[in-house]
Amino acid sequence: MRKIIDELDEGPVLDAALIGAAQKVEHYEIAAYGTLTSMLKAMGEIQAADLMAQTLKEEKDTDELLTQLAESEVNPAALGKRPANDQTKGSRGAA
Template sequence: METKATATKKTTSTTGKTTAKTATKIPAKKGAAKDLNDLFEDALKDIYWAEKALTKALPKMQKNATDEGLKKAIESHLVETEEHVARLEECFSALGKKAQAKKCDAMQGLLDEGKSIMEETEPGAVRDAGIIAAAQKVEHYEIATYGTLAAFAKVLKQDQCMKLLLQTLEEEKNCDQLLTKIADTTLNSKSK
């Protein structure tokens, strides 16, 4: 009797031959989430780390931006991000937990990419456009995360957390829209 679940997918190689690839079921790590509450708390730790990391990255983005509208948007979002950290701390408190950060690999990758974009572009409109692109990737990650966390909070009947998460979600969406507006009205025409 086989103990691991497997899936077979037929693929065609560059030589035209069909081959089968086998995927195995991934075993859970020690201490893995056992229920939705555990998953919710783990995800809160991830986004808490992400928001704290973002408070360190945003000033670097602002310093490297040249467009005044973009600089002001980044500065404004830094203030909001500090509020997001405080809201997450409130959420942990509502759960009767101490706020704890767990490294978020996704955010680390996005921040690393943003740094690379700044290193690979000359200061000016092109770098500003790259900063906006990097910032919007971060916003989209945060929008997805806060939307998911709010849904988890609703199912878990964690109403205070849900309210806090939805408030942050709305601010993340507004920031994304502002970045789009700055790119559409100012930067993309200058960076050609």
């Protein structure tokens, strides 16, 4: 992420790039936690599998929030379009 920050000016394009980078991490974590959950279940470690499944759900929820933020505000601003939830103001980045 440091490279993205160094290469882009502050604003909605940087915000969009950072969300994309964060989602890469989330997807990696989702894959890892999903695999671990399955392995724990196969080992009969149900309590540990349940805890890992909770972590997996948190990662999926975070990914979904990032997607919503990107689609509703950041991506339109990065493309120079008005965010979907901003009917009165011009383009703006994420807060």
